[in-house]
Amino acid sequence: MRILSAYPTLLRIGFANAVAYRTEMLVWMLTMTMPFVSLALWSAVAESVPVGRFDQKSFVAYFLATIVVRQLCGAWVVWELIQEIKSGTLTSRLLKPIHPLVVYSADNIAAIPLRALFAAPLALIGITSGGTALPHEPHRVVALFLSLFGAWFITFFVMVIIGCLSFFMESSASIFDIWIACFMILSGYLVPLELFPSWVRGVAEVLPFRYTLGFPVEILIGMSSDAAIARGLVIQLAYGCGSAAMALALWRSGVRRFGAFGG
Amino acid sequence: MSRGDQGIEVAGLHKDYRVHRRKSGMLNTVRSIFHRTYETVPAVRDLSFTIEPGERVGFLGPNGAGKTTTLKILAGLLHPTAGRVVVAGHEPRLREHRFLKRITLVMGQKQQLIWDLPPVDTFSQNRAIYDLSRASFDATLKELDELLGIGAIAEKPTRQLSLGERMKCELAAALLHRPDVLFLDEPTIGLDVSMQLAVRDFIRAYNERTGATTLLTSHYMDDVAALCPRVIVIDKGRLRYDGALGKLVEKIRPDKAIVLRYAHRPDRAALERIGTVTECDDAKAVVRVARPDLREAVANLLLDPELSDLTIEDPPLEEVLRELFAQSAAESA
Numbered sequence: 001m002r003i004l005s006a007y008p009t010l011l012r013i014g015f016a017n018a019v020a021y022r023t024e025m026l027v028w029m030l031t032m033t034m035p036f037v038s039l040a041l042w043s044a045v046a047e048s049v050p051v052g053r054f055d056q057k058s059f060v061a062y063f064l065a066t067i068v069v070r071q072l073c074g075a076w077v078v079w080e081l082i083q084e085i086k087s088g089t090l091t092s093r094l095l096k097p098i099h100p101l102v103v104y105s106a107d108n109i110a111a112i113p114l115r116a117l118f119a120a121p122l123a124l125i126g127i128t129s130g131g132t133a134l135p136h137e138p139h140r141v142v143a144l145f146l147s148l149f150g151a152w153f154i155t156f157f158v159m160v161i162i163g164c165l166s167f168f169m170e171s172s173a174s175i176f177d178i179w180i181a182c183f184m185i186l187s188g189y190l191v192p193l194e195l196f197p198s199w200v201r202g203v204a205e206v207l208p209f210r211y212t213l214g215f216p217v218e219i220l221i222g223m224s225s226d227a228a229i230a231r232g233l234v235i236q237l238a239y240g241c242g243s244a245a246m247a248l249a250l251w252r253s254g255v256r257r258f259g260a261f262g263g
Numbered sequence: 264m265s266r267g268d269q270g271i272e273v274a275g276l277h278k279d280y281r282v283h284r285r286k287s288g289m290l291n292t293v294r295s296i297f298h299r300t301y302e303t304v305p306a307v308r309d310l311s312f313t314i315e316p317g318e319r320v321g322f323l324g325p326n327g328a329g330k331t332t333t334l335k336i337l338a339g340l341l342h343p344t345a346g347r348v349v350v351a352g353h354e355p356r357l358r359e360h361r362f363l364k365r366i367t368l369v370m371g372q373k374q375q376l377i378w379d380l381p382p383v384d385t386f387s388q389n390r391a392i393y394d395l396s397r398a399s400f401d402a403t404l405k406e407l408d409e410l411l412g413i414g415a416i417a418e419k420p421t422r423q424l425s426l427g428e429r430m431k432c433e434l435a436a437a438l439l440h441r442p443d444v445l446f447l448d449e450p451t452i453g454l455d456v457s458m459q460l461a462v463r464d465f466i467r468a469y470n471e472r473t474g475a476t477t478l479l480t481s482h483y484m485d486d487v488a489a490l491c492p493r494v495i496v497i498d499k500g501r502l503r504y505d506g507a508l509g510k511l512v513e514k515i516r517p518d519k520a521i522v523l524r525y526a527h528r529p530d531r532a533a534l535e536r537i538g539t540v541t542e543c544d545d546a547k548a549v550v551r552v553a554r555p556d557l558r559e560a561v562a563n564l565l566l567d568p569e570l571s572d573l574t575i576e577d578p579p580l581e582e583v584l585r586e587l588f589a590q591s592a593a594e595s596a
Contacts, residue, residue, distance in 0.1 A: 002394050009391035013377070013384050020379035020420075091340050092375040095368055097360035098392045259342040259356065 003102055010103055014110025025111065029071060029118050038190045039063035052195055053223070057130050062192055064126035065217045070189070071119040072112060073151040073212065077104045078176055081163025085258070086171065094255065101160060101251065108156060126221075135222060143229045147216040150236035155212045157243035164247065167254030182207075188214025194223075208243070211236045268352035269316035269365075269443040269476050271337060276346035278307040278332050278500075306332040308500040310346070316443075317474040319467070321481070321491030321508070325588055329500040330480045331370075334446045337478070338368040351444050351476075364393060367442040371449035374429065375436055376421040382432035383417045386439060393440040400439065406472075407435045410465050427458030434465065445469075447479040451486055463489050484580035496584065498591050508580075515586050516578045518551045523564060524572040537563055 018025060042059045045051055054062065081104075084090040093100040127134060135141050162179060165172035184190050186200075187209035193201055204210050215232045218224040224232070282304050285295045307329040314320050324330050335341040336348060339355035339362065348355055353362035376385045390400045408414050411431045416424055424432065430450065438445075447466065451459040463486055470477050481487055487494060487508070494511060496504040504511050521538070523529065529548045534540050537560050538552035552560040557575070564573060 005394065006391035009387055013380070013388045016380055016384055017377060089373055091335070091368075091370070092373060094340055094358070095338060095363060095366075095375075096389075096392050097363040103392075256342070259340065 003098065006098060007102070007106060010106035011110045014107040015113065017107065018111035018114050022114065025114060026118070028076070029115060033067060034184075035063040035066045035070075035189060042191075052192075054192060054195070058221070060129040061126050061221045062217065062223075064122045064129070065220045066189060066213065068119040068123045068126070069148065069151065069213055069216050069220065071115040072148055073155055073216070074115070075108045075152065075156040075159045077108055077156060078159040078163040078172075080104060080107075081160065082166045082171060082173055085163070085166040085254075090258065094258075101247070104160070105156060109152075135219060139226075140219065140229070143233060144216065144219045146233055147219050147229075147236060150233065150240055151212045151216050153240045154208055154236065154243050157240070157247040158208065158212070160247040161243065161250055164250040164254045167250075167257050183209050183212070186210065187212055188217060208239045211239050269474075270351070271312075271314040271444065271476060271478065272347070272349040273313070273333075273337075274311045274347040276307055276310040276333070276336065276348060277305070277344045278329070278336060278341065279344045280304045280306055306500050307336070307343075307497075310497065310500065310502055312495055312502065312505050314476055314478060316476055317470070318493065319470050319477045319479070319491050321479055321487035321494040322497070323480070323487060323494055323584060324497040324503075325584075327499075328497050330497065331448055332500075333497070334368065334448050334478065334480065338366060338446050339363070340368075364440060365442055366444045366446065367437040367440070368446040369433060369437045369448065369450050371430070371452035374421075374433055376429065376432055378421050381418045381420055382413070382424075382436065385421075385432075385436050386417070389436055389439050395440060399441075403439055403441055404435070407438060410468050411435055411461075427454050427461070430454060430458070430462060431465075434462070438469065441473065443475055445475050445477045447477065447481075449481055450479070451481060451483055459483060459486065466490055484584070488580055496587060498588050501591075503587060503591050511587070512577050512580070512583050513554070515583045515590075518553050518578075519557055520576045520578060521550045521552060521557075521560065521564065522572075522574045522576060523548045523550065523570060525567075525569050526571055527569065529569070533567075 039059055042051065042054070042063075043056050046054055046056045046059055050058075081090075084093070090100070093103065096103075135144050158179070159176075162172050162176050165175055186193075186204045186207055188204075193204050193210060193214050196204070204214075211232065215224075215236065219229055219232075280303070281301050283295075284300050284302050285291055310329070310333065322330050322333070332341060336343050337350050337355055339350075339358040342356045351362065351365045353359060353365070355362065355366075376382050377388070386400075386404065389395075390397075395403075411434060413428075413431050413435055416428045417432055417435070421429060421432070434450070445466075450466070451462050454462065466477065466479070467490055469475065477490075479486065479490060492507060494504065494506070494508050495502065496511070504514075518539075520541070523534075525546050525548070528545050529543060531540060531543045531548070534543065534548055534550050538550040538556070540548060540550055542549040550560070550564075561573065561575070564570060
């Protein structure tokens with residue numbers, strides 16, 4: 001109950017903090033515009049003949065949707081965790097009668113409106129480009145919002161898992177680098193997954209990366225069937241529960257270690 | 264909530280750290296990739312003490328003595344290797360929310376204030392986290408404002424505050440939930456003299472108003488002398504002294520310093536007949552005299568018509584502690 005009553009205040013403070021860091025946030029958001037490069041390349045490729053289901057307009061819609069979804073579903077808790085574990089400033093969070101992950105989650109969610117502001121013009125261009133079929137049936141709209149929340153949820157807890165590894169190693173930033181490299185390829189961030197050979201698609205279907213980005217993007221631009229959406233939501237749920245359980249277990253074990261070795 | 268369960272009990276506390284050791288040099292660096300050597304370093308050894316509810320106790324020791332480790336164990340941040348610790352009726356290492364609501368730990372070198380926001384935002388966040396009613400929050404904040412004078416500064420971004428202003432707001436943020444037990448680790452570190460006095464006055468006033476049990480570490484002996492009737496001294500993780508501050512001074516330095524001022528250079532030989540002369544220059548002398556001989560010594564000194572001023576002082580606490588640590592080092596050797 002206390003979490004529910006505290007959450008609005010945590011969101012308000014998180015938003016104020018995001019506004020205070022608006023310049024850093026803008027720079028950080030600009031680092032997420034890599035899909036523009038992909039868009040330029042693939043548009044050139046699709047100039048004369050479509051690539052699979054993608055013509056030029058579909059590529060515009062896809063990559064703009066990619067940027068928008070990444071803005072809405074990104075989480076940076078990994079950096080806070082690594083820095084606070086290493087510097088020992090995590091102690092002030094551990095002294096509070098609330099789980100620190102609740103506060104981190106509020107900080108991350110609170111910045112979404114600011115990032116949505118950045119994403120809004122891109123979404124508008126995407127919509128007017130003619131390459132998208134925005135979901136309008138109620139069940140698809142609901143599925144879109146569920147998939148966006150699922151993508152954020154998995155991303156947040158995976159970032160917590162990577163951050164928590166800093167309890168056990170000098171720094172887990174290198175693990176994050178490995179994650180992000182795999183993410184770039186297997187989430188559909190740089191290349192739509194359906195353009196990969198079937199065995200790569202098969203691998204991407206079972207790994208978590210697609211469910212943090214490609215899956216909601218496909219719903220957003222109307223490239224998924226109802227059956228694919230239902231299957232994707234179930235897989236998202238499984239990854240969400242799995243990553244949250246693993247993050248909490250690692251957190252508990254990490255805090256015990258922090259308690260044993262000092263911060 | 265009764266004050267009866269606000270005390271602190273520590274019995275047979277041990278804390279060891281496992282530390283990675285590596286010699287310098289490229290070869291050793293490469294070797295450490297495949298084989299790491301660890302060493303167990305005892306930080307606290309067989310430490311026992313009890314602090315009654317409402318007491319103000321100074322926790323002293325040289326750097327690396329185990330003070331911060333002990334405070335972190337008492338606050339539930341570190342787990343003891345062995346021993347029993349009870350704070351306000353709770354076992355700290357379990358970090359139950361009920362326990363965390365009853366304590367606070369202020370570390371002079373670490374902060375909880377949100378750097379880019381005004382302290383009022385941290386206060387609001389703490390109100391939500393500690394589930395404080397608006398009325399109780401407003402009343403406590405008003406009281407803290409009276410004691411600390413934070414009204415205007417609390418609305419400026421934390422990063423724009425001076426160190427002293429920041430520490431005042433840190434104290435307010437740490438005390439908004441009216442904790443029963445305060446752990447203060449170097450709360451005056453880096454502050455100028457007037458701000459040290461302000462913080463000191465505040466800690467005393469808060470303790471007197473609320474009856475909160477207070478355990479304080481500080482390298483500024485003036486803090487300890489002004490605030491703590493009782494001190495616990497540890498060195499190399501072991502208890503060296505636990506008792507009244509005055510008794511510690513008497514035990515370690517059973518003499519007093521008589522500071523004398525003259526119109527011209529004093530007669531050193533005459534002074535040496537009275538006590539041990541530790542300083543003697545053109546117009547000033549310091550004579551150390553055993554406490555039982557003090558009255559007679561002062562009477563003799565006052566017979567000198569050239570004497571213009573006489574004061575009796577305890578040795579500085581720093582000196583007393585230095586001697587205590589030197590004694591314990593000699594015992595260990």
